């Protein structure tokens with residue numbers, strides 16, 4: 481039990497280091513897209529440690545407690561994340577629905593803490609984040625439920641191993657429409673450009689984070705990195721066939737995140753109603769037709 | 782030969798070491814809040830975008846005062862904006878630094894005899910680095926940021942400590958210029 485928990489914390493730490501370095505490299509990539517030199521690859525680490533080294537103010541205990549709850553909830557979620565098919569902290573507990581439930585703890589902690597700051601922009605940001613979540617979750621769930629129906633298991637490693645069998649393709653290829661929906665939902669999940677309505681620095685002054693500074697903001701940054709790790713690795717396991725070893729996992733992870741970043745670096749920002757309308761129009765249509773084609777007609781490539 | 786015996790460091794010594802580590806992070810990741818009041822602000826877009834790219838120094842714009850480390854005051858400050866500037870400065874989390882860009886922040890520049898603007902910025906908030914010129918060109922602005930990093934490294938960027946130490950003096954100056962520092966909410970009152 482103790483070794484499992486230590487291993488789980490190790491997974492969360494691995495996710496933090498991996499995602500923070502890859503995010504730093506990606507800032508350089510985006511810089512090159514914009515014909516700039518870009519920051520150092522470890523800039524994200526410097527930013528986080530700088531924030532932790534600053535003094536900060538508090539706006540009441542809800543504000544502080546919510547930050548700790550968000551960070552703890554997200555670390556707790558990351559502990560269940562498989563890295564390869566064998567590298568799982570809690571084998572048999574890597575169910576897809578565990579992630580769906582546990583990730584809400586972190587998000588609610590953040591929402592609670594942001595509302596505790598009493599800034600109206602923070603409340604607007606939280607509302608927008610929840611609305612965006614409502615928008616991308618529906619098409620994503622339809623696709624994932626289709627996958628679960630096809631594989632007959634909701635365990636994340638189970639789904640990954642199913643795709644590694646010689647007779648099966650990755651779901652990105654086997655369900656092409658569903659794969660596209662997955663990519664679009666992932667962009668909404670990790671808050672990339674057309675869908676980063678709830679951060680919107682120029683419009684609502686970075687939304688939920690408006691009142692944070694110093695140590696609390698540092699903890700929120702760590703939380704954000706681990707959240708992105710969870711979401712991108714879920715995508716790798718569900719759609720790209722998981723990974724047989726750690727190197728393959730890192731390569732797939734890097735490719736997914738960099739592709740999303742490059743797509744996002746050429747887009748502007750949607751308004752919140754455009755986000756919801758967008759997700760409820762094409763992705764839902766594609767997801768439903770994919771489910772119909774795959775389950776009732778049995779057409780899987 | 783160096784002694785390998787373990788000697789316990791005093792508390793000040795330990796604090797100083799931690800502070801130096803913190804300074805390394807702070808000077809390599811300066812987040813700015815741009816208070817673009819005057820014409821000098823036009824020099825910041827080329828400094829930020831691909832022409833000079835300040836992100837390679839680890840700098841970047843931030844949305845709110847709480848998140849920012851450096852307050853950029855670009856140009857003249859009318860009395861009305863000075864009030865907001867003081868509010869903004871006091872909201873930033875410490876350690877915080879101020880960079881004054883343009884002659885207007887040093888001695889009033891070409892507006893030195895105007896009734897509507899203040900002349901010396903560092904009578905109201907402590908300024909760490911000045912960039913002179915009307916307007917300073919972008920290389921000078923970038924050089925100012927590099928200077929600020931050097932000051933943080935040599936522990937000379939102590940404006941925020943000065944604001945604590947001589948708070949009465951700053952408050953008195955603010956009062957003398959503004960009469961009352963409080964920002965009234967005309968909409969709700």
Ligand code: SF4
Nearest residue numbers: 819856883884885915
């Ligand atoms: S220093 Fe010159 S350019 Fe800058 S704000 Fe003053 S008048 Fe404008």
